[in-house]
Structure formats: C-alpha cells, structure tokens
Amino acid sequence: MSQARRNSLFLAVALATSAITAPLAAETVKITLLGVGDVYNFTEDDGRGGFARMNAVARAERAANPNTIYVFDGDMLSPSLLSGFDLGQNTIDLTNIVPFDLAVPGNHEFDFGPENFTEKMKASAYPWAAINITRDDGTPIEGLGGVMMKEVAGLKIALVPVAQDTTPEVSSSGSLSFLPTVETAVAAAKGAREGGADLVVGVVQTPWDNDRQLIASKAFDVILSGDDHLYTTYYDGITAYVETSVDARYLSPVDLTVEVEEKDGKRTISWVPNFRFIDTAMVEPDPETAAKVETYAKFLDDTLNVVIGTTETPLDSRRNVVRGEESSMGNLIADAMRAQTGADVAIMNGGGIRADRTYDAGTQLTRRDMLTELPFGNTTQVTELEGKQILLALENGVSQVEKGAGRFPQVSGMAFVYDPAKEPGSRIVSVTVGDAALDPAKTYKVAVNDYILGGGDGYDALGAGVMLTNAGGGGLVAQDVMTYVEKSGTVSPKVEGRIKTVGQ
Incomplete structure (x- = not known):
C-alpha cells in the first residue's frame, strides 16, 4: 500500500472515530x-x-x-x-x-x-x-x-x-x-x-x-x-x-x-x-x-376633585410610619371614626391606610385624598369590649411591628406604651383611656373598621364584644373622615404621644 493510500485511510478512520465520540454541537x-x-x-x-x-x-x-x-x-x-x-x-x-x-x-x-x-x-x-x-x-x-x-x-x-x-x-x-x-x-x-x-x-x-x-x-x-x-x-x-x-x-x-x-x-x-x-x-x-x-382618569377627576377642608399641620401616611409608629394621618382617621360614632376609643389598622405620602401644612384636602388613603371600602363599626379585650387587641397590633405588618394600630381616645424587645403577646407596658389607666373589667365603646372586627390582621379579640352597630350598618370609614374634615373646615392632627416605646 502506497504512503498516500495509508494517509487517506488514516484520515478516514480518524474522521469516523471523531463522529462517534465527539458530542453533538450544543x-x-x-x-x-x-x-x-x-x-x-x-x-x-x-x-x-x-x-x-x-x-x-x-x-x-x-x-x-x-x-x-x-x-x-x-x-x-x-x-x-x-x-x-x-x-x-x-x-x-x-x-x-x-x-x-x-x-x-x-x-x-x-x-x-x-x-x-x-x-x-x-x-x-x-x-x-x-x-x-x-x-x-x-x-x-x-x-x-x-x-x-x-x-x-x-x-x-x-x-x-x-x-x-x-x-x-x-x-x-x-x-x-x-x-x-x-x-x-x-x-x-x-x-x-x-x-x-x-x-x-x-x-x-x-x-x-x-x-x-x-x-x-x-x-x-x-x-x-x-x-x-x-x-x-x-x-x-x-x-x-x-x-x-x-x-x-x-x-x-x-x-x-x-x-x-x-x-x-x-x-x-x-x-x-x-x-x-x-x-x-x-x-x-x-x-x-x-x-x-x-x-378612567377623567371619571375620577370629575368625581373626586372636590375640596373638603384644609390641614393646618403636616400629615404623614407613609407606609413605614403608619405600620410602625404614631402617625398624624392615623390620628386624623381614628379621631374621625371616634367623633362620628361617639365611641370611647377607636382603633385603625395601619395597613388600611394606603396613600404612602406626606401633605404639607396648608394643603387643601379633597375627596380623592381620603379615598386614596382609605380605598378598601371598609365600614366603621362600634362594639362594646372589656378592657382586657382591648389589651389583647393592642398586643396583636404591636406583635409584628418589626416586620412592618399592617396590623399596627393607630388609635384615638387612648394612649399606650409598648416594649418591642419583649416577646409578642407581652409587649404592652401601659394603656390609658382619657386620663385614666385602662380598666381590664370595665366596658368601653370601641370604633373599628369591619375588616379587623372580623378578625382581619389577627384582631380576633375584637370579635368577643357586643355589637352596637346594626347588622349591615356603619358608614364607610372614608366617608366618616370626609364628613369630619368638612364639618371642621380645618384640621390640625399631630403626633402627640399616643403611641410610645419604652424609653420615649
């Protein structure tokens, strides 16, 4: 066999072997x-x-x-x-x-x-x-x-x-x-x-x-x-x-x-x-x-761009604030719920306040503002609760503050001090209603929204009371706030020490 023939055969075998052993192209x-x-x-x-x-x-x-x-x-x-x-x-x-x-x-x-x-x-x-x-x-x-x-x-x-x-x-x-x-x-x-x-x-x-x-x-x-x-x-x-x-x-x-x-x-x-x-x-x-x-924008403009009053103080509804500390917007909403119902105290879950913004002093407030803050369509309900049940509700409210949970309570008619370093369920240090300490055995009228009244955000304790609102009754929380602002003309909510942590 000639050298050229040998070289040709060797090349053919090499190519065949390559075709068998080489992977397919990826x-x-x-x-x-x-x-x-x-x-x-x-x-x-x-x-x-x-x-x-x-x-x-x-x-x-x-x-x-x-x-x-x-x-x-x-x-x-x-x-x-x-x-x-x-x-x-x-x-x-x-x-x-x-x-x-x-x-x-x-x-x-x-x-x-x-x-x-x-x-x-x-x-x-x-x-x-x-x-x-x-x-x-x-x-x-x-x-x-x-x-x-x-x-x-x-x-x-x-x-x-x-x-x-x-x-x-x-x-x-x-x-x-x-x-x-x-x-x-x-x-x-x-x-x-x-x-x-x-x-x-x-x-x-x-x-x-x-x-x-x-x-x-x-x-x-x-x-x-x-x-x-x-x-x-x-x-x-x-x-x-x-x-x-x-x-x-x-x-x-x-x-x-x-x-x-x-x-x-x-x-x-x-x-x-x-x-x-x-x-x-x-x-x-x-x-x-x-x-x-x-x-959609035209519909809302035609419906909601109506001034209802003016805030003389800055308002704050930022997510991290309403879910972790006293908020001026939270105070406004809770105050309105209490005023419109005649309740002793009011509790509003911070997660229900949604606009995530601030308002400068002197801002004219509109229907749009209030419905943006309170978009869920929740109604205001009044129930009678013993002080010990209010305490349980507040314990739930601060139980996940480190997570920024929406259950954090914005309140009216009362103040409380809590210790975030303690175990959930034992964080509330003190509670006052008006000028007096919360009485565990006393009955109070409490205004809340229907969502947390039904156990939403872990507020099971609120369901243990006696309902004072007729079944299916209660006005929209947003409408209560709008009515409150309209009646007042000007509002001036501010952070005033309703919610404190130990050491504040």
Whole structure:
C-alpha cells in the first residue's frame, strides 16, 4: 500500500472515530422571563410605572424574543382609588390588553371577597393559578389552575404558582384554605423536575422571609416574587431571583442563555442569567392602554376633585410610619371614626391606610385624598369590649411591628406604651383611656373598621364584644373622615404621644 493510500485511510478512520465520540454541537436558546406584581394604580406616578408603561414593556419583550414568558405574581385588584368603585375590574381590563401567560393571586385579590375574585378570573383573558389554594373541603377551585408546563423552543419549563398562606389573616378570603407557601412550593418544584421539566420557575406572592427559604431549597432555577414592594435581583449560582417592584415602576426581564447538549443519549441543560434593569420612566406608554387609562382618569377627576377642608399641620401616611409608629394621618382617621360614632376609643389598622405620602401644612384636602388613603371600602363599626379585650387587641397590633405588618394600630381616645424587645403577646407596658389607666373589667365603646372586627390582621379579640352597630350598618370609614374634615373646615392632627416605646 502506497504512503498516500495509508494517509487517506488514516484520515478516514480518524474522521469516523471523531463522529462517534465527539458530542453533538450544543444548541443555544435564549429564554426571557418577565415578572410583574403589586400593580395597583392604573395611572403613572411622577411619570413612572402604571399599566400603560407595563404593557409597553411586555409588548416590546415579546417582540424582541418570541421565547418570552410573561407572568404576574400577585396583587392588583385592590387597593386603589378606582378599585373602590369597580372592585378591581379596571385592572383586568388593562391587563387583558397584553395578557399574561400566567397570573398568581395575591392576598389583595381577595379584599372584596372570594366571589369577586372568581368573577375577575372569568373576565380575564389569561389563566390564574395557585397550587396552595383550595376550598375548605380540599377540593379545587373552578378556574384556578396548578403547575403549568410550557414548551418553549424545545424546552419544558414548569411554572410553579404559589400564593401567600397568610392571606386569611390579611384579607377577606372567606372559607378558602391556604396550604403552607414554602412547603407546598418546594414539593411542587421537585415534582416538576422529576416530571421532566428542564427549567423550574417559581411565580410566587410571598414575603422575603419565605423567598429566602425557597432560594435555600435549591429546587428552583428562577423565582419571580411579589409582595415586598421592592426591586431586587439575586443569583447564587443556582437560583436567579427577582423581587418585582411595585406599580411597575422598575422592571427586570431575566434573559436565560440556555445551552442544550446531548451526549451518549443523555440530555444536559446549563444556563446563565442576565438581569436587565428597566426604569419605566424611560418607556413610552402603550397607546391602546393609555387611551383606556385616560377614560378612567377623567371619571375620577370629575368625581373626586372636590375640596373638603384644609390641614393646618403636616400629615404623614407613609407606609413605614403608619405600620410602625404614631402617625398624624392615623390620628386624623381614628379621631374621625371616634367623633362620628361617639365611641370611647377607636382603633385603625395601619395597613388600611394606603396613600404612602406626606401633605404639607396648608394643603387643601379633597375627596380623592381620603379615598386614596382609605380605598378598601371598609365600614366603621362600634362594639362594646372589656378592657382586657382591648389589651389583647393592642398586643396583636404591636406583635409584628418589626416586620412592618399592617396590623399596627393607630388609635384615638387612648394612649399606650409598648416594649418591642419583649416577646409578642407581652409587649404592652401601659394603656390609658382619657386620663385614666385602662380598666381590664370595665366596658368601653370601641370604633373599628369591619375588616379587623372580623378578625382581619389577627384582631380576633375584637370579635368577643357586643355589637352596637346594626347588622349591615356603619358608614364607610372614608366617608366618616370626609364628613369630619368638612364639618371642621380645618384640621390640625399631630403626633402627640399616643403611641410610645419604652424609653420615649
């Protein structure tokens, strides 16, 4: 055999061997995940956020990459000024313009009761899902799905939808049952992986404490989370995480560069994330959505831009204030509830005060202001309670102050001192009603809103009294405040020592 023949044969064998042993070239796929959550207000805030900009981003992402998954991780039906009129239908109409691939209900989806949520699900042009919500007998809820397996660019992507298990404490979910958020989510994620999912994505509405546990489980590739009203991205080499901001002010699409490789009959998946930051102040609003937003804005302007009085002192309804200390706005609201009912004392949960803003001294207050502060449609109720029950209610109110929980009490007609360093349930140091110490055996008339009277935010103690308001009676809390301001003409609430911590 000639040398040339030998060389040719050697090359042919080498090529054949290479074809057998070398892996197939890896396929690269780009997947974009866009999550939004905690979107309440139909319009923008100082040129940022709102549904028109949110829809514009979603349209652009889908246009740029057909392998885009767009999800909602909870809280839009309430609270907002307009939702006080239409029970959240505006949010459904606006999101139907650019539908989600999947939506998870947040606790605020149940503010107007489970029946309203069911109606809004039916009106949606996209599917709702949550693996941990059932009827009280454990049966599924019609129209509410579970884990969604989507095939995108040849990849099986499991969307694991999980709601917040504290919903019955902080909303009006009726008899619905909520399974533990973390335990249920992790089990479902592992099940999806065993079922053949290439990527597992958690779509969750739950606070940061639970998010940390979900990340630590290593069961998820990506977690898109709402509830904390923050913008956060994180990656530990195993799980990519996005906390999706509030009112679509800042959005973070996550691009996954996925390498798919097959070798010896085995398919392997590897990926790296790229977090993109979008300040929606730089986004041109979606024209179709903007036109609908304009009609809503005109309706509210025509209805609510009516001056009812003037505040002579600054008012503060910022979220961290009303949920953690005495607030001038909290005092105004509680004072109005007490004045309109003739109660001895009033208690208003800070989480029910929602505008998250300040007002300068001299500001003219409008109906819009009061309905923005109090958008839930709650009514003022009066009940008779013994002092010991009021004490239990206050203990509940300060039991989660370190978490910024909405149960923190704003009060009128009384003052209290508490020690946040003590164990929950034993933090109240002293309580006075008027000029006298709270008498555990004495009966007091207490004005509260119907939400906490029914045990909302953990206020079970309020249900132990004798109702003085007729069944179905009681005016709107917002209307009580508007009437109080209108009668007064000018108001001058200020922080005056109603709520103190030890050492103050």
